[in-house]
Amino acid sequence: MNFSDQQRLKETILQEYPRLGRDDSFAFACGPGVSCFTVCCADVTIALTPYDVLRLKRGLGISSEEFLTRYTLIPFDQESRVPVVILRLLENEKKSCPFVGAQGCSVYPDRPWACRMYPLGLASPAKSGERVPNEQEFFFLMKEEPCAGHEPSTVSSGRNRAQRSVTIRQWLSEQGIDQYNALGELFKEISLHPRLLKGQNLDPGQMEMFYQACYNLDKFRQFVFESSFLKRFQIEPGLEAKLRDDDLELMKFGFRWLCFALFGEPIMELKKEAREWAQTQLRGIAPQEKRSG
Ligand code: SF4
Ligand code: SF4
Known part of the structure; x- marks a missing residue:
């Protein structure tokens, strides 16, 4: 259809x-x-x-x-x-x-x-x-x-x-739908995010990120544990162990990551070293921008 x-x-x-x-x-x-x-x-x-x-x-x-x-x-x-x-x-x-x-x-x-x-x-x-x-x-x-x-x-x-x-x-209740609906509500926060409803388009890389964090959880887990992700982002004590073994926790974390990475919601925190590195980068960019302006 x-x-x-x-x-x-x-x-x-x-x-x-x-x-x-x-x-x-x-x-x-x-x-x-x-x-x-x-x-x-x-x-x-x-x-x-x-x-x-x-x-x-x-x-x-x-x-x-x-x-x-x-x-x-x-x-x-x-x-x-x-x-x-x-x-x-x-x-x-x-x-x-x-x-x-x-x-x-x-x-x-x-x-x-x-x-x-x-x-x-x-x-x-x-x-x-x-x-x-x-x-x-x-x-x-x-x-x-x-x-x-x-x-x-x-x-x-x-x-x-x-x-x-x-x-x-x-x-x-008999069909076990309540759990599905509860997680569906969390998914709506991403799939019907106000920014998307106002017309924000996701580029191909962002579409891939969305797909991976929502559907391809094993690949998303690789991203979290095998990239520099954990060096860059602060996560709550105990959560790292859950993300290793618990698909449901990983899925909820993926929704949160998408809110931050795609829609700029301030719900993930950079680690101190990553913040300092980002500030250095910004300081490096500023004079260049001035020159080209
Ligand atoms: S069509 Fe499907 S849902 Fe409807 S009675 Fe037959 S088996 Fe059940
Ligand atoms: S998953 Fe497939 S076989 Fe099972 S109820 Fe749905 S349509 Fe039928």
């Missing part, structure tokens, strides 16, 4: 779909008993969040580099101000998800946010280049052919099969 299609769909959702809140309920059933089992795991565009990538690469026991190379694409989209990562589908007739099998999802405990949410969608009235308070976002129910999960008649009995009514709050 290209950008114009997405915009049209968004308009339809905003204008026509009933808006649901966390205490609204819906009836849905899914599991091996439904006639359409796994048909939704093909020919679908699944955008991956940084936390999706972290969970999937960890669950699969492979590096972020390997995961990104084998399982993702970065579509070129002129409208995107930051890199977007999507799941790469198989090149078979159905265009299947690489993780679907006869038994269902092989990465179920680490399935992406979008798969957890389905059949719920989350919409925002924000226009392109705008961010609105979360309270203005709303949930909506997707009813797509041939998903039979909404129909009582498709569901008989057994685990996961009972047609039941759940509140959205319950659904989010």
